[in-house]
Amino acid sequence: MEREVVVVGAGPSGSAAATALVQQGHDVLLLDQQTFPRDKVCGDSIPAGAIELLYALGMEERIREADFYSVDRFLLCSPRGYVVEADLTYGRRFGASSYVVPRLHFDVLVQQYAVESGAEFRQAQVTEPIVEDGRVVGVRARSNGAVEDIRAKVVIGADGITSVIARRLRPDRLEDRHRAVALRLYIDDIDERPHQLEYYLYRRILPGYAWIVPIGEGRANLGLGMRLDKFRETDRSLEEMLAIFLDMPPINKRFRNGGRLHNISVGQLNLGSQDIQRAFDGALLVGDAAGLINPLTGGGIRNGLVSAVLAADIIHEALAEEDVSLTRLWKFDQLCRDSLRSDMRRAYFAQRSLLRFPALVDMLVRWGGSNSGLGHILIRKLQRRQA
Ligand SMILES: Cc1cc2nc3c(=O)[nH]c(=O)nc-3n(C[C@H](O)[C@H](O)[C@H](O)COP(=O)(O)OP(=O)(O)OC[C@H]3O[C@@H](n4cnc5c(N)ncnc54)[C@H](O)[C@@H]3O)c2cc1C
Structure with a gap:
């Protein structure tokens, strides 16, 4: 039997695309190699921009009922230790809040919603797309030891950073300067700054940056990340740099009982600063599979959701016209660029400036820190549309 959409x-991108498609009356099979709930290495910061998109899919009540840990303040610490703080709700036009939610809890909510909306979920590991005459006509999937070919009119590759769909359709990898690596862990006994996201650019951990984000009751998600090309140039491992960060007096003094660290994992990020093809004959890539992470903040959930909703709309139109060729689906690439490219360019410019001119960052943060109005503007420029 041929499915309409596989x-x-x-993850959030695939589940949101599935939801948007079933809401438009389509038959959707949603596959994942894992069962939910499942963990995903992440900073766990879910920006208000992402929450707004989930509200638009009808998830407002569920999100409010889930009573997630909200964040409304932001702190940025410069290489020399100057600090600027800002209100994340400053100038916000919409009703949504930003949250910090371990992905173990967040992703299952979005996945469950897709299933309750009408998508069929199946645990299966996709090994490759089936390509005939240059067109994607389905996927080969393994489940319970059996291999099955599932045919579909359209395939959405939402299989994250290690996407088998992207690897087959777009074999060239992103350049190292458009990729990043990061280490994430949880800490159970820290003097947290309630409801505040913290980002650190200390000189001793450059060209990396670290974050501490509270999840409530003295617990936090903590991590350190770096652009991949810079990581290859340094002779220090992420673990060594993290140890330096944890040992710095302003950080170390906040640990109670020595700080209990757990669930340490490494993750990769495909940054949206490289322009790549995301539409193919019979297939689209969304979220991390499409390389859409903000190159400055490392945030990818909102952009993943933006791409998911656009993909669903384009596929809805294409199915109605019975034309899922690249010529018809190409519009997706264009809409992704229209929606995200100027943000990506600005973020990439800011990221390169931070790496090249740390003294400028000190100056800006010191200037922003001494004037709360300017601090708001600085943070809003850096976080534009993410917060
Ligand atoms: C250390 C780190 C910190 C980050 N911090 C943040 C942050 O604070 N805020 C933010 O917004 N973003 C953050 N990001 C980015 C964010 O995690 C991603 O952008 C987001 O998870 C993308 O969602 P997705 O649905 O596209 O992919 P994913 O969430 O990765 O979901 C992909 C799904 O595909 C499944 N899959 C993979 N391969 C197959 C296969 N072959 N067959 C079947 N299923 C498969 C996986 O099991 C998974 O469930 C961070 C990333 C890292 C690495």
């Missing part, structure tokens, strides 16, 4: 990957 979505590979039930």
